[in-house]
Amino acid sequence: MPTATSPYAYRRRFTVTAPRLLRQPATRSAYTAPAAQAAPFDAVWKEALRNWLPQCLALFWPDTHTLIDWGIAPVFLDKQLKQLGRIVRPGIRHVDVLVQLQLKTGASSLLLIHLEVQAGRVTASFSARMFQYHVRLLELHPGQDILSCAILLDGKTDSFTQTYQRQAAGCELIFRFPVINLAAWRHRMAELKAQASTNPFAVLVLAQLEYRATRSGTTRMAGKLNLARALAKWDYAPDTRRLLFLLMDSLLVLPDPLNDQFLQTLETEEPIMMNQIN
Template sequence: MPHATTDAKAMPASAGTGAEPSDLDGHWKDALEHYVEPCLRLFWPALHAHMDWTARPVFRDKELQRLAGASRRGRRYVDKLVELRLRTGVKALLLIHIEVQARLDAAFLSRMYTYHYRLRDRHPEQDIVHLGILTRSRAGPSRLAYRLAPLGGGFGYLEFVFPVVHLAGWRTRREALRDLARDNPFAVMVLVELDASDTLARAPRARLQRKVALMRLLYDYGYGEADVQRLFRFIDGVLALPAPESLAFTEAVARLEGEFDVSYVTSVERVGIEKGLAIGRAKGREEGREEGRTAGLRQALTELLVRRFGPLPDAAAARVSAASAAELQRALGRVLEADTLEQVLSR
């Protein structure tokens, strides 16, 4: 049997790691579906220059699910497989893998290599690019390698090298990030992650101040309604707050929207979500914390769906009833943007 080694050692946990959100997979997944282009523009500009951005990216989620095989619940990473067109007209596959943990371990490198050989087997003639984003590790090398060295490598070895970005490396470049955020929403997402690492759950007031400052940034820079709503969901999800500070954040956003004379967030979406969370907290006191929270989210989603699409078919009502809290949160985030009921309930 070949022996797997790596040239990247596990990194120590960052001392500044804050509380983790309940649905990090969903927050990053939803954001990446809209912000692949600004992601490459920020982190890998040379690769970005190779792409023809007049061609719409095609996401290959079903193929990626087949490649992943095992259950994706409870993961600490997010991945997106997207087909892009090069400026030469040739199509290429891009795998973006986001690792959400404080330590870089061999399993991350192994996963990247496993994806590579499975994709190569299915697409032998296609260019395949693998990119890694490490959100909570300390700053490290810009390239990592997975090495297979049977019998110590004396009779041959295989080395798979791919580029990575450590978000911690941007911690000393916050001002540059703020400038880039004027026209790059992915820079906003990096600022959010840095603030999540810096602010601990036991310091909710500091986290509240960061959240409000990030929202002000969006309005100051003139982001449009769709971007504000998407980034609001990311900010609100990643920088989670306890109930009192969450309510204060909602009120602060309402004041900001009054100041800038817009109503992007203080709309039916936010009102519905807040209503669901309030119901969830009340039910939680009666039935148990998690069960009550899920019930509140389910009721809020049902009311919003009926308001938007009319009475729910039995099949749709059954899907809402069977959904987990994380799935209900994602569906709530899609209510305004979706054109059909199926788009809201897709998993």
């Protein structure tokens, strides 16, 4: 179990209940990033969704965002997620967030956000699994509106919807749900950067796209520095800036020597932000 001074110490105020790999900054000597460590997509994205769900919907699904009464706090239904069972096939990394929202009409609705790390072409089995989730939620909550949507971190398709369809002997079933493919957002970088100054979820998307775009340590460090410099200038509250830095740092892992160089550069250029983070 990490100690309080460990570079992998858990942050107690995080709402994630699974073991977290997010590193807590301390001194530069303790702030290391092993080159072989995989980015903890699950913990990072679940943390972001729980903290910035309204901003996520405003960025990805603005029409849905306008239907919701955000004056009433969302209720995350973690225990009910377990009742859905294990539908995702082995080898697929995913995050599910089930939340109860109040619509402006006064009715309540359940929103299921399914986030999946899936490389390459999106197969028919993905839509089938989303349909299974939807059906189980309808069984658990009869008469309640269910909004299902998905974010693919590595899906290579430009489609904004996915469809599950079955037909036999004149009986037809069509289940269509909205999908965000982050790979397609690489062509919308100007829009993302414009929103990132006020929408923390856009900052996370920029970090995720940087992760996918960079392979070498030096190239990744350059991109990470640019994003950190921008974060220092954006007008975020200290707690929000610190959390954004932690999530970004957990995605864009650098080898130890480059990590030390990265931190030293920021301590020189952006001492105010680094004091907030430490």
